[in-house]
Amino acid sequence: xxxxxxxxxxxxxxxxxxxxxxxxxxGAQLGIRxxxxxxxxxxxxxxxxMLVAFGSLMYAFIDFDFSVKYVATNSNSKLPTIYRVSAVxxxxxxxxxxxxxxxxxxxxxxxxxSRSIPDVMVARVLGILGLVSVGFLMxxxxxxxxxxxxxxxxxGRDLNPLLQDFGLAVHPPMLYMxxxxxxxxxxxxxxxxxxxxxxxxxxxxxxxxxxxxxxFLTIGISLGSWWAYYELGWGGWWFxxxxxxxxxxxxxxxxxxxxxxxxxxxxxxxxxxxxxxxxFAFSLSLLGTFxxxxxxxxxxxxxxxxxxxxxxxxxxxxxxxGGSLVLFAVRGKSIRSYVSFDLLSRESGxxxxxxLLIVVTFMVLLGTVYPIIHNAFGWGNLxxxxxxxxxxxxxxxxxxxxxxxxxQLLRWKRDTVSNLFSKVRTALIVSVIAGVAAAALLMPEFSxxxxxxxxxxxxxxxTTGKAIREQLAARSFSAIPRGFWGMAFGHIGVAFFxxxxxxxxxxxxxxxxxxxxxxxxxLGGFNFxxxxxxxxxxxxxxxxxxxxxxxxxxxxxxxxxxxxxxxxSGMPMTEAGIDAGFTRDLFVALGEPLGDGAWAVRxxxxxxxxxxxxxxxxxxxxxFLAATDKRYLRMASRARRNRRQAAITAGAAA
Amino acid sequence: xxxxxxxxxxxxxxxxxxxxxxxxxxxxxxxxPEQERIYKKLTEELRCLVCQNQNxxxxxxxxxxxxxxxxxxxxxxxxxxxxxxxxxxxRYGDFVLYRPPVKATTLFLWTGPLxxxxxxxxxxxxIGRTRRKQTSEAQPVDEQSLEQARQMLENKEx
Numbered sequence: 001x002x003x004x005x006x007x008x009x010x011x012x013x014x015x016x017x018x019x020x021x022x023x024x025x026x027g028a029q030l031g032i033r034x035x036x037x038x039x040x041x042x043x044x045x046x047x048x049x050m051l052v053a054f055g056s057l058m059y060a061f062i063d064f065d066f067s068v069k070y071v072a073t074n075s076n077s078k079l080p081t082i083y084r085v086s087a088v089x090x091x092x093x094x095x096x097x098x099x100x101x102x103x104x105x106x107x108x109x110x111x112x113x114s115r116s117i118p119d120v121m122v123a124r125v126l127g128i129l130g131l132v133s134v135g136f137l138m139x140x141x142x143x144x145x146x147x148x149x150x151x152x153x154x155x156g157r158d159l160n161p162l163l164q165d166f167g168l169a170v171h172p173p174m175l176y177m178x179x180x181x182x183x184x185x186x187x188x189x190x191x192x193x194x195x196x197x198x199x200x201x202x203x204x205x206x207x208x209x210x211x212x213x214x215x216f217l218t219i220g221i222s223l224g225s226w227w228a229y230y231e232l233g234w235g236g237w238w239f240x241x242x243x244x245x246x247x248x249x250x251x252x253x254x255x256x257x258x259x260x261x262x263x264x265x266x267x268x269x270x271x272x273x274x275x276x277x278x279x280f281a282f283s284l285s286l287l288g289t290f291x292x293x294x295x296x297x298x299x300x301x302x303x304x305x306x307x308x309x310x311x312x313x314x315x316x317x318x319x320x321x322g323g324s325l326v327l328f329a330v331r332g333k334s335i336r337s338y339v340s341f342d343l344l345s346r347e348s349g350x351x352x353x354x355x356l357l358i359v360v361t362f363m364v365l366l367g368t369v370y371p372i373i374h375n376a377f378g379w380g381n382l383x384x385x386x387x388x389x390x391x392x393x394x395x396x397x398x399x400x401x402x403x404x405x406x407x408q409l410l411r412w413k414r415d416t417v418s419n420l421f422s423k424v425r426t427a428l429i430v431s432v433i434a435g436v437a438a439a440a441l442l443m444p445e446f447s448x449x450x451x452x453x454x455x456x457x458x459x460x461x462x463t464t465g466k467a468i469r470e471q472l473a474a475r476s477f478s479a480i481p482r483g484f485w486g487m488a489f490g491h492i493g494v495a496f497f498x499x500x501x502x503x504x505x506x507x508x509x510x511x512x513x514x515x516x517x518x519x520x521x522x523l524g525g526f527n528f529x530x531x532x533x534x535x536x537x538x539x540x541x542x543x544x545x546x547x548x549x550x551x552x553x554x555x556x557x558x559x560x561x562x563x564x565x566x567x568x569s570g571m572p573m574t575e576a577g578i579d580a581g582f583t584r585d586l587f588v589a590l591g592e593p594l595g596d597g598a599w600a601v602r603x604x605x606x607x608x609x610x611x612x613x614x615x616x617x618x619x620x621x622x623x624f625l626a627a628t629d630k631r632y633l634r635m636a637s638r639a640r641r642n643r644r645q646a647a648i649t650a651g652a653a654a
Numbered sequence: 655x656x657x658x659x660x661x662x663x664x665x666x667x668x669x670x671x672x673x674x675x676x677x678x679x680x681x682x683x684x685x686x687p688e689q690e691r692i693y694k695k696l697t698e699e700l701r702c703l704v705c706q707n708q709n710x711x712x713x714x715x716x717x718x719x720x721x722x723x724x725x726x727x728x729x730x731x732x733x734x735x736x737x738x739x740x741x742x743x744x745r746y747g748d749f750v751l752y753r754p755p756v757k758a759t760t761l762f763l764w765t766g767p768l769x770x771x772x773x774x775x776x777x778x779x780x781i782g783r784t785r786r787k788q789t790s791e792a793q794p795v796d797e798q799s800l801e802q803a804r805q806m807l808e809n810k811e812x
Binding site: 201236366380382383384572594 | 679680681694699701707708711714748749752754760763767770771775778781782785805
C-alpha cells in the first residue's frame with residue numbers, strides 16, 4: 001500500500017511540475033498576474049509530494065518490504081536501521097528519486113527566501129526549476145521507477161557493503177544538494193535572460209544561492225574522498241575516477257561562477273560570461289549524472305547502468321544545454337557589458353582566476369571523455385588516469401594559487417605594479433624563506449615540491465592576512481562585511497589544502513609486510529607491534545580483527561584493522577585502523593593470513609593528510625560566511641518592511 | 655592487440671563478476687630501494703583490467719595479484735620500468751596504462767590542456783587591452799554612468 005502511495009505521489013509531483021513550469025513562465029512572458037502567482041504554491045506542493053514519495057520509499061526499506069524490487073535488491077533482513085535509511089539512495093532508482101526530491105527542496109527554498117525579489121522574476125526561476133523537474137520525474141517514472149513491485153522475496157540481496165558506512169551514507173545527499181543546487185543560479189541566469197534584465201540586482205540574488213550550492217558540493221566531494229581514504233584501504237584519497245571528476249568539474253565551474261558573480265555585482269562587468277558560467281555549471285552537473293548513470297564509463301560508482309537511461313539523459317542534456325545556449329545567442333548582444341578596467345586590476349585578477357579554473361575544467365573533461373572518444377574512433381581502449389591528471393593539475397593550479405594571493409590585494413578598476421609589489425613584498429620574502437626552510441629543516445629530507453607547496457600555503461596566508469589588515473585600517477573589526485571573511489576563509493582553506501596535498505604526496509611512506517604475533521616493524525619513526533588477530537562477528541558479517549600497538553617515545557596507540565566478509569555477498573572488505581593526527585596519520589590494513597598466525601599487513605605513515613580535509617572544511621565555512629552576508633539579509637528585511645507597509649496602507653484604505 | 659581482443663569477452667564477464675574491494679597486500683622483499691620504488695610506481699600506474707577502475711595496487715582481484723607478481727618478478731630480475739611497461743602493453747594493450755603513451759591518437763590528449771591555456775591567455779590579453787583602451791579614450795558620456803542611469807531607471811520600474 002505505502003509504495004503505491006509513493007508511486008502516486010511521484011506521478012502527482014510530475015503533474016505539479018508541469019503546472020509549475022508552464023503557468024509561471026507563460027504568465028511572466030504574457031504578463032498574466034494570476035498565472036505568475038501559481039509559481040510559489042506549485043513549488044511548495046511539488047516539495048510536499050516529493051517528500052511523500054521519498055518517505056514512502058524510506059518506509060518500504062525500514063519495513064523490509066521485499067515485494068518492492070528496489071528494496072529487495074538493495075536491502076537485507078540483517079541490515080542495521082541506519083543503513084536501511086541510507087540504502088534508499090544506495091542504487092540507481094533511489095539516487096534519482098533523491099535527485100528529484102532535492103530539486104523540489106531547492107524550489108521550496110527559493111519560494112521561501114525570495115520575498116525581496118520581484119514576483120515575475122521568482123515565477124521565471126521557479127518555472128525553470130519546474131521544467132528541470134519534469135525532465136527528471138519523467139526519467140524516473142519511465143525508466144527507473146523505484147516503486148516497481150515483484151513477488152514477495154524471502155530476503156533481500158543486501159546493500160553493497162561499500163555503502164554500509166557512515167561516511168558514504170551522508171556523502172550522496174550532500175553531493176546532490178550541491179549538484180542540484182547549481183540549478184538555482186542556472187535558473188536565475190535563464191530567468192534574467194528571458195526578462196532581458198541582467199543587472200547588479202540579478203547577480204546579487206544569485207550569489208547566496210551559488211555559495212550555498214558550492215558549499216554543499218565542497219562538503220560532498222570531501223566526504224567522498226575521506227571515505228575512499230579510510231574505507232578502501234589503498235591509502236589514497238583521490239583517484240581521478242570518472243565519477244570523482246564528474247563531481248569535481250561542476251565544483252571548478254561553480255568556483256569560477258562565485259568569483260565572476262562578485263565582479264558582476266560590484267562592477268556590472270562580465271555579465272555575459274557569468275551567464276555562460278551558470279549554464280556550464282549546471283550542464284556539467286547533468287553531464288556528471290549522464291556519465292554516472294549511462295554506463296559509458298567504467299567506474300567503481302557506475303552501478304546499475306543501462307543504455308536506455310543514458311540516451312534519455314543525453315537527450316535531456318541536449319535540450320537543456322542547447323536551449324540555454326540558443327537563448328544566450330539570441331539575448332547575448334543585449335547583455336554585453338562595457339565596463340572598463342585596467343590590465344592590472346581586481347577585475348582582471350578575477351578574470352585570470354576564471355580562465356585558469358576553466359582550463360582546469362577543460363583538462364579534467366578531456367581526460368575523462370578521451371577514452372570514450374578514442375574508442376569511438378576505433379583506436380582501441382585507452383586509460384587516462386592519475387599520472388595524467390596529477391601532472392596537468394599541478395601545472396595549471398600552481399599559477400592559480402600564486403595569482404590568488406596577489407589578486408586579493410588588487411584594487412578595482414586600476415592598480416599599478418609598484419603599488420601591488422609594495423603590498424606583497426613582505427609576503428613574498430616570508431613565503432620563499434618559510435617554504436625552503438620548512439622543507440629543509442622540519443621534513444625528513446629536502447624536496448623542491450615540498451618547498452613549493454609550503455611556500456604557496458604561506459604566501460596565501462600572508463597575503464590574506466595583509467588583506468585583513470587593509471580592512472582593519474579602513475573600518476572596525478565588527479564592520480568588516482561577512483562577504484570579506486568568506487573570501488578570507490575560502491583562501492586560507494586553499495592554503496591548508498595545498499600544503500596537505502604536497503606533504504602527503506611527497507613524504508608518505510608505506511610498507512607491505514608479513515608480521516606474526518609478537519613481531520614488529522619500524523616505519524616513519526614509529527614502532528608497529530603486531531599483537532594478535534581475533535575472530536569477530538557483526539550483525540551481517542563475520543571477520544577478523546587485528547590488534548597493533550604503535551609506540552614512539554612516550555606516545556602509544558592501539559589500532560584495530562578489520563577484515564570483514566559480508567554474508568549476503570561474500571565480498572571481503574577492509575576496515576583500516578587509523579590513528580588520525582594533526583601532522584600525520586598512522587594507517588594499518590589487514591591483508592591475507594599467511595599461516596602460522598602470521599598476516600600480510602600494510603602500514604602507512606601519512607604526514608599532513610588531515611590538512612586536505614581541514615582545508616576543504618575551512619573553504620566550506622568561507623562559503624557559509626559569504627552566503628550569510630548582511631546585505632542579503634538586509635535585502636530580505638527591507639522587502640518584509642515594504643510588504644508590511646503595503647499591507648497597512650491597503651488596510652487603511654479599506 | 656589481437657591477444658587482447660581474444661580476452662575481451664572474458665574480461666567483460668569478469669567485470670560483472672568481480673568487485674574486488676580489498677587492497678592487495680603482498681610481502682615482497684626487494685634487493686634495492688630503487689627496485690621497490692619501481693615496483694610501487696608500476697603497481698600504481700598499471701590498471702587492473704577486470705576491475706571497474708582500479709590500479710593493480712588497489713585491487714585484490716586474481717588478475718591484479720597475477721600482474722603484481724609478474725611486475726615483481728621482472729623488477730627483481732633487474733628489468734627497467736620501461737621494459738616491464740612494454741611487456742604489459744604487448745599483452746594487454748594501452749588500456750593497461752594509466753599514463754597513456756604519447757602517440758598520434760593521443761596527441762590532442764597531451765597537448766589539449768596547453769593549447770587551451772594558450773588560447774585562454776591570448777583572449778585574456780585582448781580583453782585586457784580593449785578594456786584599457788576604453789579607459790584611456792575620452793568619451794563624452796562614459797559607459798559606467800550610462801549603466802548606472804540605466805540601473806536607476808530599471809530599479810524604479812520594479
